[in-house]
Amino acid sequence: MSVNIKMLAERLNLSISTVSRALRDSYEISESTKIRVKEMAAALNYHANPYASSLRKHRSKTIAVVIPEITNNFFSLAINGIEYIAQEKNYHVLIYLTHEDIQKEIGFAGHLQNGRVDGVLISLSAATDNYDHLRELKEKGVPIVFFDRVCDSLECSNITTDDFEGGFTATEHLIQNGCKRIAYLDLSKHLSISSKRKQGYLAALKKYNMKEEESLIIRTTNNNAENEEIISQLLTGPHKPDGIFASAEKLAIACYNVCERLKINIPRQLKVISFSNLEISSLLNPSLSTITQPAYEIGKQAATQLFRYLEKKSVTPAYENIILKSTLIPRGSTKK
Amino acid sequence: MSVNIKMLAERLNLSISTVSRALRDSYEISESTKIRVKEMAAALNYHANPYASSLRKHRSKTIAVVIPEITNNFFSLAINGIEYIAQEKNYHVLIYLTHEDIQKEIGFAGHLQNGRVDGVLISLSAATDNYDHLRELKEKGVPIVFFDRVCDSLECSNITTDDFEGGFTATEHLIQNGCKRIAYLDLSKHLSISSKRKQGYLAALKKYNMKEEESLIIRTTNNNAENEEIISQLLTGPHKPDGIFASAEKLAIACYNVCERLKINIPRQLKVISFSNLEISSLLNPSLSTITQPAYEIGKQAATQLFRYLEKKSVTPAYENIILKSTLIPRGSTKK
Numbered sequence: 005m006s007v008n009i010k011m012l013a014e015r016l017n018l019s020i021s022t023v024s025r026a027l028r029d030s031y032e033i034s035e036s037t038k039i040r041v042k043e044m045a046a047a048l049n050y051h052a053n054p055y056a057s058s059l060r061k062h063r064s065k066t067i068a069v070v071i072p073e074i075t076n077n078f079f080s081l082a083i084n085g086i087e088y089i090a091q092e093k094n095y096h097v098l099i100y101l102t103h104e105d106i107q108k109e110i111g112f113a114g115h116l117q118n119g120r121v122d123g124v125l126i127s128l129s130a131a132t133d134n135y136d137h138l139r140e141l142k143e144k145g146v147p148i149v150f151f152d153r154v155c156d157s158l159e160c161s162n163i164t165t166d167d168f169e170g171g172f173t174a175t176e177h178l179i180q181n182g183c184k185r186i187a188y189l190d191l192s193k194h195l196s197i198s199s200k201r202k203q204g205y206l207a208a209l210k211k212y213n214m215k216e217e218e219s220l221i222i223r224t225t226n227n228n229a230e231n232e233e234i235i236s237q238l239l240t241g242p243h244k245p246d247g248i249f250a251s252a253e254k255l256a257i258a259c260y261n262v263c264e265r266l267k268i269n270i271p272r273q274l275k276v277i278s279f280s281n282l283e284i285s286s287l288l289n290p291s292l293s294t295i296t297q298p299a300y301e302i303g304k305q306a307a308t309q310l311f312r313y314l315e316k317k318s319v320t321p322a323y324e325n326i327i328l329k330s331t332l333i334p335r336g337s338t339k340k
Numbered sequence: 341m342s343v344n345i346k347m348l349a350e351r352l353n354l355s356i357s358t359v360s361r362a363l364r365d366s367y368e369i370s371e372s373t374k375i376r377v378k379e380m381a382a383a384l385n386y387h388a389n390p391y392a393s394s395l396r397k398h399r400s401k402t403i404a405v406v407i408p409e410i411t412n413n414f415f416s417l418a419i420n421g422i423e424y425i426a427q428e429k430n431y432h433v434l435i436y437l438t439h440e441d442i443q444k445e446i447g448f449a450g451h452l453q454n455g456r457v458d459g460v461l462i463s464l465s466a467a468t469d470n471y472d473h474l475r476e477l478k479e480k481g482v483p484i485v486f487f488d489r490v491c492d493s494l495e496c497s498n499i500t501t502d503d504f505e506g507g508f509t510a511t512e513h514l515i516q517n518g519c520k521r522i523a524y525l526d527l528s529k530h531l532s533i534s535s536k537r538k539q540g541y542l543a544a545l546k547k548y549n550m551k552e553e554e555s556l557i558i559r560t561t562n563n564n565a566e567n568e569e570i571i572s573q574l575l576t577g578p579h580k581p582d583g584i585f586a587s588a589e590k591l592a593i594a595c596y597n598v599c600e601r602l603k604i605n606i607p608r609q610l611k612v613i614s615f616s617n618l619e620i621s622s623l624l625n626p627s628l629s630t631i632t633q634p635a636y637e638i639g640k641q642a643a644t645q646l647f648r649y650l651e652k653k654s655v656t657p658a659y660e661n662i663i664l665k666s667t668l669i670p671r672g673s674t675k676k
Binding site for chain 2: 021032066074075077080083087096097098099100101103111112120257260261264283286287288289290291
């Protein structure tokens with residue numbers, strides 16, 4: 005249970021009104037009392053909440069979108085979908101970037117507890133392996149909806165795409181276009197989307213009686229230069245693949261950069277397909293085959309779900325798991 | 341002069357403490373008094389400021405970055421630079437997207453007056469032709485630093501690149517590679533960067549004794565489909581150009597899409613160069629020649645400038661205009 009101002013006042017043997025004014029740095033309160041109050045507040049992990057009454061009435065008129073990166077077209081499209089709904093409701097949208105760093109995510113979750121926003125839409129960082137910060141945020145009464153990179157261990161609504169089917173379809177497409185050795189570039193060991201896409205990849209291999217090889221399941225990092233090095237080693241090693249299924253756009257870009265440097269011809273020597281919403285996929289050399297997620301629609305659905313909580317006065321709506329379909333768009337990078 | 345809580349209390353013939361509690365929806369205050377206070381606050385355009393004391397002491401530990409779009413690599417790199425500095429100072433960064441809409445910009449400026457953030461970094465929307473909302477924000481004591489798309493009529497620090505030289509260099513590069521008729525794709529009639537880039541373009545034409553033609557100076561819009569239509573007409577008209585200088589990345593992408601559709605070969609039939617920080621410029625077909633801005637450094641400098649204000653206790657530091665150099669990167673799209 006979280007510490008409220010009444011508990012703080014009791015512990016200090018002061019009135020609630022005095023504690024409240026001390027926390028607001030009121031001129032009516034002496035410096036020494038302010039210090040006492042703030043020290044106790046820190047000791048009890050009490051979060052000063054100047055927006056407390058706003059929060060209860062949803063008056064910040066603001067929602068937060070916490071995402072791992074900004075250069076990814078999936079997220080920019082999802083944000084457009086979120087903003088479309090928020091605008092209808094006359095809400096502001098704030099964007100928080102974690103850069104795949106769990107410490108930043110934890111920092112934001114703490115920051116968002118004080119009533120700055122009425123609700124939170126979040127797509128987890130690739131490094132997030134513990135959800136206490138989000139559990140705490142939820143327990144403070146801030147509604148959370150997950151999209152794309154969701155958390156299975158918290159009771160919240162989740163908006164995702166059919167990641168297993170996407171992984172299966174991408175891999176099957178490579179097989180049908182002649183690939184015999186297909187590598188999977190994995191984004192994270194923690195994210196459920198990574199694991200589902202990998203399961204889809206493995207299921208397709210199995211269907212076509214192709215052997216699963218540990219050396220073709222590649223763990224990547226959050227550093228593009230490191231990823232290019234990892235892919236270089238893969239493509240110059242003794243058991244190199246003739247097809248790559250990248251679970252994220254930036255990993256496909258890394259493949260293109262490596263192939264350009266190593267003079268490996270895509271699609272002749274290596275076929276590449278990726279989960280991606282890159283708007284200029286068709287302008288790349290060669291154009292990139294993609295599994296494209298309905299990113300804008302995911303954003304709309306996630307925001308719609310969040311506003312269902314914000315608009316309910318007392319009864320909490322049921323949590324929902326909404327799964328939208330992705331689409332295979334074959335282009336030059338997987339041509340036979 | 342803005343209305344403060346003391347003036348509000350005097351007008352209502354109530355104590356400051358009562359007004360303050362009424363605005364905070366305190367249970368100690370009757371509903372009827374709350375309504376009186378809130379009506380008067382609205383009438384006098386008083387912005388409830390729960391963070392007032394925080395603001396004076398910079399305790400929101402948060403800065404806002406207001407930008408026109410998220411899918412532009414310039415802005416994502418600039419944000420990375422801003423976050424680098426903010427992290428050193430232990431500050432959070434919030435991103436507000438205007439989508440080139442002045443009404444959204446005005447809405448954010450109002451929202452930011454209430455002490456949610458300690459300072460604001462902003463790059464203007466293409467539609468912004470009036471700066472009252474930013475003047476008001478500044479007068480409320482919120483420091484503002486402009487970057488890239490700056491405002492010449494407000495006294496603030498501005499961080500830009502050498503837009504005139506960039507425009508000159510891009511145009512000269514096209515001329516030196518054989519272009520005889522060069523079109524300029526203009527981003528906005530309001531933005532100073534657009535006008536400076538255009539001045540650079542005109543200066544290069546003049547240097548090489550080439551005629552300035554109104555029909556080759558193309559006003560674009562904030563709608564990609566419309567821009568593609570405008571470019572289609574340009575490229576199929578009677579006086580079509582053999583070179584295009586795009587003042588923004590999205591306009592170059594629109595050119596590529598149109599040329600693909602119309603089967604116009606870049607660079608044989610049309611050479612294209614653009615202001616752009618697109619990380620995958622070299623992977624396009626053909627690779628895109630660019631004037632590349634030091635976006636990350638611009639972000640760092642803008643944030644550094646803002647923290648100079650935040651860290652000064654009483655004396656306001658002088659405003660600065662910092663101009664960083666852009667770089668010509670010739671690639672396939674302008675090859676002879």
